[in-house]
Each structure stands twice: as C-alpha cells, then as structure tokens.
Amino acid sequence: MRRVKGFFLRKAKLVAALAAISLLVPANLTLAQKVTIRLWHAMGPQGPVVEELAKAYSFQHPEIKVIAEFKGSYDETFLKTITAAKAGNPPHVVQVVVSSTRAAIDSNLFVPIEDVFDQYGISVNWEDFIDAPMNMYRIGGRLYSIPWNSSSPITFWNKSIFDKAGLSLSKKPYFSEVTEAARKIVGAGLTKSGITWALVKFFFENWMSNMDQNLVDAENGRIGRPAKAYFLSDAATRSYGWFKQLWDEGFYESPGRRAWGEAKRLFGAQVVPMALHSTAGTIAYEQTAVGKFEVSSSYLPVPDGTERQGVMVGGASLWMTKGHPDAEMETAARLAVWMTDMAQTIRWHQSTGYYPIKRDAMKILEREGWYVEHPNHRTALEQLMETKPSRATQGAVVGAYREIHDIIIWVYEAIMEGTSVEEALAEADKRAKDAITEYRRSVE
C-alpha cells in the first residue's frame, strides 16, 4: 500500500514540476495576438497562386495571418459557407461565383462590401476598375462584392494543325467559319473531331449577351425579381441551332457535364483542334500543349452577320460575411482591397489568365512587352474592352440561377439525343419558369 501511495505522489510531483516549467517558457505570443482572417475560395488549378498571395500578405503584415482554404467548386464553397454561418463560424472573405449573386444577397449572410469600406474609412478608387465587372456586381446602386477573378469565354485553337491544313482562325470568327474549319480539318483526317467545350451555361450566356438578348426578364433581373427566362428567343434558337449542326455533322466532341478538365484534355490530346474555354484556362491550355503544338486564341464565335455586343463577366468576386469583431472586419476588408491592388492583379492575371481588373494593368503590361510573348492573355481582355454596356452584357441576376444552369445543360443533352431545338427550348422555358417561381416562393 505504501508503495502505491508513494508512486502516485511521485507522479503528481513530476506533473506539477513540468507544469511550472511550461509556464516559464514564453508562450507563443504571435498566435495569441495575431488577427486570423479566413478566406475560402474555389480555385482548383489556380489554388497555389491564392496560397502565395495569402502567404505574401501574412508576410507583409506580421500581426495578420491569412488562411486561404480551397473548398471545392463554387457551389460547394457557397454551401459550406452557409453551413459554417449556421454554426456561427463563417469565414471572413468568400469567393462567390457571379451567378450566385442574387442568392448571396438573399441569404443574408453577407455585408455589402461598399458598406464595410465606408464604415472603416477605407477609400477605394472605383474608377480604376474596369467597367464590366463593376457593372456586374453593382446592384441597386450598391456594390456588394469586390471583383477579383473575372473571365470571359474565348476559343483556343491548335495553330500547328491549322497550319498543316493551310487554315487560320480569324480573330473574331463567325459560326460558319468554325464549322468550315472543322469540316476541312476532320476531312483531312488530322483530328477525330472538330471542337469541344464543357457542358456549362457559360458559352450560352455569352452568345445571348453578344446578340444583345437578356437571359431573364425584369431587365435581366436588375430592376426587380424576374419571372421567366428567354429560352424562346431568337438568340437562344440560333445558339443551340449551331450546336445541333456541329453535333449532327460529328464535329462536336462531348466531354461531359461541367467537364472543363476533360475538354482541356481532349484539346491537349489533339482529339479536337478547337476548344471553347474560359480565359482563366489560358495558362493551363498553354501548359498542356507545351512541346506538342502551338496554341492560339480568338474571340468567342458568334452567329453569322451578328454585330458583336460583347461578353458578360464570368468568374467570381470576394464577399464579406457578417458577424465578426471590428478588428477582423477591417482587416479582412483591407485584405480584399489588397488582393485587387495593381501588383496583385497583374500577378494574378499572369499566373492564371483571369483579367487584371484594373484599367491601367493592361497598359503597363503592354509597355513591358509582356503580351508579345503571351498573346493569348490579350484575347479575352480585348474582347472585354470592345463590349458595349447594356443589360445583356451586364449579366443576369436571378436567384434560381443554379436551376437555370442545369436547364441549359439539359437542352444540350436533349439535342445530342436527337430532340429538335424548338422542342428542347420549349421544355426549357417551362422548367425555367417553374424554377424561378419556386425560388421566389421560398424567399418572398
């Protein structure tokens, strides 16, 4: 018995001694005093660049620690933000895709970023930003988020194969030119198929905007809540009509739903000489072609005889959530501004292909001659600069955007199984109406 008692007593003394020693060792002061800002993003392939930006900011500001976390796709990131907010612990800054703008406002999770800047006296010269993204994210006169990674669709084409066929794709191609090129190249046996693009809403949206067609009513959702989508419009019919033509002639290779990566792979494997993609994939496309062929780029093709209206802004922006202490809100706001400062925006543009959202960035890079070696980065920017401001190019604001996205994909799939364009669009119109009505019922 005495031996047991003595055993415990000795152990207790040891523990007490260790505790005393650990108190003497200086605690990790930096962790206790640092302000931690969490940034959630959906940048897969471009993730490492975001990590570098976070590290750079943390390094420049030793009292701040920025943790950038990749949370999956845009939808998954949004979803996780909602659940985190419900648990009472949302991230400070979230990257929300442009189509979720209405949903983000309705969710009540976010503070309009202009309000945050005003509250903490952070001055931002909005004139420095390119118009198009500013127009996109300004709703009812207020700026809800700060544009960060903006993109538009462009056409990547395999210059080496085009040269072999004795062809070249013009900078601003029409549908017929693309179809003709596909016909000649496939006919010459140089590739299996003509063109590919991921089955997403991106290209359809931009065909609509190029033809000055709003996606939804209520002036594209900008003056009120919309009630329907314009699937029965002439623009929609022509866009899908071209798709049907390509499919029927065997020139369209389907990578699958939302399969951006597979589309790139098909292009890289030279299964197709052309691919429609986002400018955000510029670096990725050039890398996939390294050592094999040369990549060129052109604007998004449009129907013959169309006067190009321009493209809408894709990509995402940075939003700030509610419910954080003042110090953190102010720090997060300054981080958001920093991420769009000239140096960062140029670096982001060069490492990914997303536009630099500051006007002067393009001029600076031109002066440096950077675009001479990287001509593909210019294409989307020029296409954007030539965009005429209108409701159509401002982009749609509708809560049921996710459902509409799926409906756009549905029409593609229907056409691939032989449904006529009219039938498919009629069904799409009906489904869109139902989805929008359903959404409004749940938030009004």
Added chain:
Amino acid sequence: MRSAYSNKVVPWLLLSPSILICILFLYYPMVQIAKLSLYKVAFFGMRMKYVGLENFIQLFSSPVYLGSILTSLVFSGAVVVLGISISMGLALLANQKVYGARLSRVGLIWPYALSPAIAGIVWLYLFNPAVGVINYTTGLLFGIKPQWYSHRSSALTMVITAATWKILGYNVIFLLAGLQNIPGQFLEAAQIDGASTFQRFWKITLPLLSPTMFFLLIMNLIQSFFTNFGLVNVMTEGGPREATNILIYQMYTSGFRYFKSGFASAQSLILFAIVVGLTLMQFKLTSRRVHYQGG
C-alpha cells in the same frame, strides 16, 4: 426466459450509449426532417415558410420526380437481379477445389472494399468514348464506338454495370460462406441417386442457400438505393437528362445544389417510405420460400 441480469437498471445503463447515439443521429434528425418537409426553406433555414403538404403534392405531380422514382426502381431492380445471379455463379465457381481458388476468392471479394465513388471513376474511364478500353475493344471487334456518356440508355447501362460490379464482392462473401455450410453428404447422396448437376443445384443448393439469398436481396436493395450516390455523382451527375437520376441523387440536387431543404426533406421521407415498403413486401412474398435448416 430469465434475464441474465438480476438488477433491472443495469441493462438500460448498458444500452444507453447506443440509444443515445440513435436518438441524436437517427430519430431526432428524422423528426426535424418531418417538420422541414412542411415548409419552404431557403438557405438551410435562413428563411422558412409553412406550406403544409404542398411539397408532397408538387413532388407527386412533377414528371421529373416521378421519372426519378421509375429510374430508381429500374436501376435497383437491375442491380439486385444481376448482382445476385452473377455472384451466385461466381460463388459456385470460387467454391470449386481448383488451383488458385483461394487467390481468385480474394480477387472476387476485393471490389467490396472500394468506395462507390472510386468504383464510379474506374468504370467512367473504362467507358470513356474517346480513350476507354471498352470502346477500343468494341471498335476492334464490331467497328463501333458508342457515345456512352451522351445517351440515356447507355449512361444507365454504364451506371448499372459499375454498381453491380461494386456489389459482387459483398454478395460473393456471403454466398461462399453459405455454400461451404452445405453438408457434403446431401450432394453426394443426390449424386449417387442419379440427380443431374442442375437438379442438385436447383433442389438442394438453392433451397439451402435461401436464407442467405433472402438476406442479400434485402441488403442489395437498400444499398442500391442509398450508397450509390457517390457513383452516380462521379459518373453522370444524374444525366444525361435525368437518365440516371436516382432518388438519392435527386434529393441531393434539391437539397444541396438548389438549397431547397424543405423539398429535399419531403423527398427524404418518400424515399424512406419506398424502401421500407419494398422491404416489407419482400418479407411477405418470399419469407415462405425460405428454408431454414435445423428448425
């Protein structure tokens, strides 16, 4: 039957952790879901509006949802029937005393260890129209390369194949164990009496295996309704055009893509009712046929 415990409280104490977990993770959420299904919910409860049975009415009048029920029944039916019959054959083969039987058994059972999503990816690449092995083979043999992803019937075939393959391992383990439990004397006696292989199988092996098969039928059914979410998500995302939109995937789309929690809750209840209904039906119809040895 006398209880092993003299104290009345101790059994309850021993059960309480399990009961607590069941309540927290099963019963309480079910009550919440039942409640949510009567509301139109936005953004996980940020906004809620009471609508009574409207969600259910909308579901049963929606062609997409009814189509999803049909798709699920076809999918599960195919997976269960194919799964059990193919694994029956595999188990019989694996039960033979041949060289390498042990190794083949490991190989047969191994797919069970994979998650449905991984099984999905494996078959997705096998079926890839441009570079998949299957199209390469059909191209060589028949000169055709079907576009597996783009047509409803082929996409459904693809998904059923992957799901069936995944479940073979599970079935084979149980069937093998069942086969090895059959006393050899029965089969020998039948052979001496002049029964053919087929008669031996049909009259002796199958009835003696019936408890195992009954169990597998139910487990396969439940699994094919629920665990194949990952597979569908990876392979076809419910498409093309709802061809592979099984109920669990439709529920995911409603709840997590469109953030319609009330709607998804209603679907969850309906799915639960369907699976319970099917299981009960199975019990009623087939339990008479099950022959339990030893009385």
